[in-house]
Amino acid sequence: MEMKLPGQEGFEASSAPRNIPSGELDSNPDPGTGPSPDGPSDTESKELGVPKDPLLFIQLNELLGWPQALEWRETGRWVLFEERLEVTAGRWSAPHVPTLALPSLQKLRSLLAEGLVLLDCPAQSLLELVEQVTRVESLSPELRGQLQALLLQRPQHYNQTTGTRPCWGSTHPRKASDNEEAPLRQQCQNPLRQKLPPGAEAGTVLAGELGFLVQPLGAFVRLRDPVVLGSLTEVSLPSRFFCLLLGPRMLGKGYHEMGRAAAVLLSDPQFQWSVRRASNLHDLLAALDAFLEEVTVLPPGRWDPTARIPPPKCLPSQHKRLPSQQREIRGPAVPRLTSAEDRHHHGPHAPSPELQRTGRLFGGLIQDVRRKVPWYPSDFLDALHLQCFSAVLYIYLATVTNAITFGGLLGDATDGAQGVLESFLGTAVAGAAFCLMAGQPLTILSSTGPVLVFERLLFSFSRDYSLDYLPFRLWVGIWVATFCLVLVATEASVLVRYFTRFTEEGFCALISLIFIYDAVGKMLNLTHTYPIQKPGSSAYGCLCQYPGPGGNESQWIRTRPKDRDNIVSMVRKGLSDFSSVLAILLGCGLDAFLGLATPKLMVPREFKPTLPGRGWLVSPFGANPWWWSVAAALPALLLSILIFMDQQITAVILNRVEYRLQKGAGFHLDLFCVAVLMLLTSALGLPWYVSATVISLAHMDSLRRESRACVPGECPNFLGIREQRLTGLVVFILTGASIFLAPVLKFIPMPVLYGIFLYMGVAALSSIQFTKRVKLLLMPAKHQPDLLLLRHVPLTRVHLFTAIQLACLGLLWIIKSTPAAIIFPLMLLGLVGVRKALERVFLPQELLWLDELMPEEERSIPGKGLEPERSFSGSDSEDSELMYQPKAPEINISVN
Secondary structure, eight states: OEEEOSSGGGOOGGGSOOOOOTTSOOSOOOTTOOSSTTOOOOHHHHHHTSOOOOOEEEEEEEEESTTTOOEEEEEEEESSSEEEEETTTTEEOOOBBOEEEHHHHHHHHHHHHHSEEEEEEOOOSHHHHHHHHTOOTTSOHHHHHHHHHHHTBOOBOEEOOTTSOOEEOOOSBOOSSGGGHHHHHHHHHOHHHHHSOTTOEEEEEEEEEOTTOSSOEEEEEEEEEEEOOTTSSSSOOOEEEEEEEEESOOSSSHHHHHHHHHHHHHHSHHHHHHHHTOOSHHHHHHHHHHHHTTOEEEOTTSSOTTOOBOOOSSOOOSGGGOOHHHHHHHHHHGGGOOHHHHHTTSOTTSOOGGGSOOSSTTHHHHHHHHHHGGGHHHHHHTTOSHHHHHHHHHHHHHHHHHHHHHHHHHHHHTTTSSOHHHHHHHHHHHHHHHHHHOSOTTOOEEOOHHHHHHHHHHHHHHHHTTOOHHHHHHHHHHHHHHHHHHHHHTTGGGGGGGOOHHHHHHHHHHHHHHHHHHHHHHHHHHHHHSOOOOTTOOSSSOOOOOOOTTTSOOOOOOOOOTTHHHHHHHHHHHHHHTHHHHHHHHHHHHHHHHTOOOOBOOOOSSSSOSSTTOOSSOOSSTTSOTTHHHHTHHHHHHHHHHHHHHHHHHHHHHTOGGGOOSSOOOHHHHHHHHHHHHHHHHHHTOOOOEEOHHHHHHHHHHTEEEOSOOOTTOOOOEEEEOOOSHHHHHHHHHHHHGGGGHHHHTTOBHHHHHHHHHHHHHHHHHTSHHHHHHHHHTSOGGGSOOOHHHHHSOHHHHHHHHHHHHHHHHHHHHHHTSGGGGGHHHHHHHHHHHHHHGGGTSOHHHHHHHSOOOHHHHHHSGGGGOOHHHHTSOOOOHHHHHTTOOOOOOOOOOOO
């Protein structure tokens, strides 16, 4: 019978050593520092309100070679998870959750109950420790001497450094000689040492069969002061715990499994917390019994015992495993949380200070300015970091790609009234100004899908009524700027709390389907306008011939880099980061290689507007009657709704609590900047710009700070975002300088841009929960995935919610396809009203799993309904907790 152990999945990077109890070695004098120089945010320790103990590295040394030549060999190690030594493969196994046989824990308990237990042992060296451990009455002086010599024998460690063959340490007895320097040097150069946080301690388990022993010998030692015990462990760390498990031969792998059991116990955070404070044998056994009460038993014959369980990505909370003493400590500590820390525990719907009404005209804007002014100098000083240089290169390429793509499609949608040059110039001017003035400078302004759709509709409207497009567009922009200023003055940004996932998914699905439909339609049209003829056909001026078998050869030379895994990982990351740029280059290369007569991107050869005959300033009226300047208020009202939703939905996503932003948001200030830039771009005939969700999230992701010390099996601990203004400012300056790339951009085929937008639509559509629920409609129950929402909401209610969303999406599509398409922003706003009406159809706990709760629902439910297992079901099941664990943010929403 095997057991899956509970403690391994709960110990996060936040459990790194911070406060060492009195009497222990002060190896980390600063209790507030984290495992990296950046100092991680120890959310869990603050939540528990208890001091954090040093991280423990556990090593298992086994006695092998009986009866010929006895030697100690390292066979396993634990930090957060287990790593087994695969001798034949010459490597450590991947970190995995350990599993143990139940008898091994029972035998270990019996051996410790009858063995030697030394708590706060004063030994200062391995020799003194061995003398203490071997003071057992059952051992004769001769056996004691043999055992001491055996314990002082240096173990063999598996040492592997980059570019060298794996080797084993020496097995000579420990003597004060020059031979000691080599193992100690290997300990200090061990790559694992760099992954362990400062202040880490070691625990050693020695286990094996010894023929001259008549009865088992067990000892558990907790050193009063941690001491480096020579080369007992592969990493040079001060040792805190020492466990000895020896005895006569027994069937199976008895002592090997007992040694693993002891190591797993020491790696469990709750057992470790208890044993560090144990005062006698009874406390030690009580901690072991508490561990046994929480293990999960896997029945034999229902799983493969040799299978290794990978470390979980989403870890359950440890608050249910707190010992009673720890709960007593936690009680008075909770009120001491600061307001900033407390904000992270109120859930995603807690109203932030930026979204609270002041009741004064422009009160929210004034508060945003006051909030951001003290941070303004640091917004530039905090950018003096190498990571910001890397972020500039990454976001610059993404921004240029976006400008090229949207510029090409905008020129196609407006028959050349705007183009790539306007896209580059507008992106540079609007983006740089926004980075200097905005409340959230991490936001990247760009042309977005919704605005592009509206531009197409507005141009079609102007063409149908024989209007001069750019002058009419100017008045639309003036009215939009006016309406946005009214929204800023009345603090309308607080309404973004009503934008739940229902609204976001409807918004995202509609734009994604428009992208897919338009991209596929345009590519199908190209098959008629620019057909590709078969080889040998003379009806078309292009003859496509592929090279013969020997015409194109590629030779690969196998290399053996010293750090192949890191290089491959870097290549994969680079391909992922620059996929859009590589797609454009690959498409251009194929187009040139095949010699296809495809439509190319229209780029002016001179620095002047794309539309011939116009200047940079748009005439207010042109050929339009004067009263169209007043009539423009109607489409401007619809565009204002679209701008407000597109801008503020992105702002809500970027300013979520899980990003741990320290300098605050600026919803009102951001909207004010967008309004001013709307006026500027309309007057210059440049594209309209709002926050681009995907690029902005990529910008934040490139500036994320993570803990440097990542022990095996542990994901890097998310520390926050490097908040500053300089990266965005430099990106847009470089984008403006890219205008001079016009001679190169004219070779980009339009089908390549259509393909990129097709990918963006598919990727955005597949990233939302709505798509998963649509698949459930067509999937038999036995084949449905084990989604958390299906555990808490009946399937019929899930289908009903999905059907309502499908109906809303179908209605939006129908309106978009009719002459009334220009009012589709108003219908998007109607999604909020539909979501409000769903409160009469669904229970709050159902909406919590299917969507999110609106502010009124949260106030009407005890505990704000943020944790369904506490507020509604009252269940202690772990699966309910997994959805609400504080974790690093994920980029999974794409609407542009």
